[in-house]
Amino acid sequence: METLFELDRIIVEMFDFLFMRRAILVGLLVSLCAALLGVNLVLKRYAMIGTSLSHVGFAAMVIATGIDLAVEREFSHFFVTLPMVVLAAFALLLLSENNKIKGDSAVALVSTSSLAIGIIIVSQTTGLNTDVCGVMFGSILAMTRFDVQLSVVLSISVLTLFVLFYKQLFAVTYDETFAKATGTKVFVYKALLAFLTAVTVVLGMRMMGALLIASLTIFPALSAMRLCKRFLSVVITAAIIAVTCFFVGMVLSYTYNLPPGASVVAVNLTVFVFFSGIALMKGRG
Amino acid sequence: MALITCKDVSFSYEGNVAVDGLSFEVNQGDYLCIVGENGSGKSTLMKGLLDLLRPKTGTITMGDGLKQTQIGYLPQQSAAQKDFPASCFEIVISGRLNSRGIMPFYSRIDRMIASAHMDQLGVISLRNKSFRELSGGQQQRVLLARALCATEKLLLLDEPVSGLDPLVTAELYQTIQDLQRDTGITIIMISHDVHAAVEHANHILHLQNKQLFFGPTAEYVETEVGRRFLRKGGDF
Numbered sequence: 001m002e003t004l005f006e007l008d009r010i011i012v013e014m015f016d017f018l019f020m021r022r023a024i025l026v027g028l029l030v031s032l033c034a035a036l037l038g039v040n041l042v043l044k045r046y047a048m049i050g051t052s053l054s055h056v057g058f059a060a061m062v063i064a065t066g067i068d069l070a071v072e073r074e075f076s077h078f079f080v081t082l083p084m085v086v087l088a089a090f091a092l093l094l095l096s097e098n099n100k101i102k103g104d105s106a107v108a109l110v111s112t113s114s115l116a117i118g119i120i121i122v123s124q125t126t127g128l129n130t131d132v133c134g135v136m137f138g139s140i141l142a143m144t145r146f147d148v149q150l151s152v153v154l155s156i157s158v159l160t161l162f163v164l165f166y167k168q169l170f171a172v173t174y175d176e177t178f179a180k181a182t183g184t185k186v187f188v189y190k191a192l193l194a195f196l197t198a199v200t201v202v203l204g205m206r207m208m209g210a211l212l213i214a215s216l217t218i219f220p221a222l223s224a225m226r227l228c229k230r231f232l233s234v235v236i237t238a239a240i241i242a243v244t245c246f247f248v249g250m251v252l253s254y255t256y257n258l259p260p261g262a263s264v265v266a267v268n269l270t271v272f273v274f275f276s277g278i279a280l281m282k283g284r285g
Numbered sequence: 286m287a288l289i290t291c292k293d294v295s296f297s298y299e300g301n302v303a304v305d306g307l308s309f310e311v312n313q314g315d316y317l318c319i320v321g322e323n324g325s326g327k328s329t330l331m332k333g334l335l336d337l338l339r340p341k342t343g344t345i346t347m348g349d350g351l352k353q354t355q356i357g358y359l360p361q362q363s364a365a366q367k368d369f370p371a372s373c374f375e376i377v378i379s380g381r382l383n384s385r386g387i388m389p390f391y392s393r394i395d396r397m398i399a400s401a402h403m404d405q406l407g408v409i410s411l412r413n414k415s416f417r418e419l420s421g422g423q424q425q426r427v428l429l430a431r432a433l434c435a436t437e438k439l440l441l442l443d444e445p446v447s448g449l450d451p452l453v454t455a456e457l458y459q460t461i462q463d464l465q466r467d468t469g470i471t472i473i474m475i476s477h478d479v480h481a482a483v484e485h486a487n488h489i490l491h492l493q494n495k496q497l498f499f500g501p502t503a504e505y506v507e508t509e510v511g512r513r514f515l516r517k518g519g520d521f
Binding site: 043045166174231234 | 335336337352353354355356357358360365366369370371372375376379380382383385389390391413414415417418431435441
């Protein structure tokens with residue numbers, strides 16, 4: 001078994017594999033998108049939307065596999081999953097605006113229903129095989145050349161929109177009432193946030209797994225907030241944490257043959273605990 | 286023409302009338318206090334003035350070139366905001382959003398205006414401090430600077446002194462009064478504290494699900510309703 005003592009050799013070797021290069025490129029971009037959006041999601045108390053969307057993504061992916069079987073040819077899952085998850089994002093946003101069903105209950109309803117629908121479809125089509133396991137917990141072998149190209153284009157679009165509308169997203173996240181009162185189209189920007197989150201979740205789902213992708217939006221933001229006191233520094237720190245954790249997670253996954261999604265989450269958890277420790281010590285000192 | 290004219294306005298929530306029979310005018314340079322008990326319709330009217338709520342009947346007209354989006358608003362703080370990681374400057378400059386429109390980032394002029402308003406309210410030294418680490422009085426000044434960034438004509442203040450200790454309250458009232466005197470900005474304030482309202486404002490609007498009184502402060506203190514509420518004290 002290889003060990004981390006030969007780190008330089010391991011990293012060079014990793015990049016020899018086409019599937020690894022693809023996974024790392026897409027993963028870094030998705031981590032970056034997820035971290036930036038995550039700061040807004042966490043502060044706006046929308047963190048659960050990411051989780052819920054990934055469950056919808058699971059159902060969508062299973063449906064896409066079902067369609068593949070039915071038409072007996074493979075096509076990109078993005079064409080099924082992306083519209084479904086984006087629609088679900090808008091539905092969740094509308095549900096959380098509705099006072100009759102509270103936001104968190106709405107999220108729980110959508111999550112569990114999607115899982116249920118997904119599992120029913122699985123039982124009627126492929127059964128619980130390794131492909132389904134890959135959908136739930138991630139696989140780095142899933143990316144085709146077309147998937148990679150589409151992922152790069154979409155994640156760069158997400159990043160661009162985030163930067164262009166940074167000040168609106170800040171204003172809406174910080175104080176919705178003030179933003180609305182001074183003439184900002186608050187709902188448009190909330191919808192933008194939901195849309196960008198949906199795209200990011202779909203892009204990251206194959207590799208990270210439907211059940212784990214949401215952690216990419218939550219952990220870096222929470223870790224950054226332990227130490228940073230300004231919004232911009234929270235955003236930048238979250239981005240750095242996300243990219244670093246992803247890369248370290250991938251190296252660990254490759255070296256010790258661990259599932260990639262789970263490794264990345266474990267590294268994120270370690271960073272979060274470490275940052276919380278520093279914040280605690282600072283608080284006392 | 287008046288800055289704001291309300292004519293026979295009423296508001297309702299889910300079919301129930303919250304407040305009706307509102308007819309008043311606010312002119313350039315006025316300092317109007319809206320007083321009344323909890324649930325008397327003060328906040329509802331405030332939402333109406335900010336166009337967050339449509340009147341059920343009647344009309345609210347803006348005059349003197351005042352646009353709906355040019356009202357500086359000081360809301361009551363929510364629990365989530367008290368814990369929000371943002372520097373004071375980031376918060377103040379977000380008040381410039383409406384004048385910036387769709388253009389990305391803030392301009393140099395936006396930055397200058399934000400700094401000038403922080404200076405005006407004595408919080409320029411807190412520029413890079415985290416908002417959540419400030420005292421209650423400092424937080425209100427920062428939010429007031431943000432409100433000034435959004436307007437040149439009209440400030441709407443929703444219970445600006447709630448939760449502040451008496452000394453800080455007095456200072457904040459003084460600041461608001463100075464602001465109105467020095468810049469001629471129009472102020473509409475919701476207040477629980479009828480004594481402070483009478484002391485500072487030059488017009489009073491007293492609500493109790495309908496309009497009990499509207500007019501100059503000097504007249505208000507002579508009326509039966511004014512005397513009764515002043516006797517009952519600041520707390521309704």
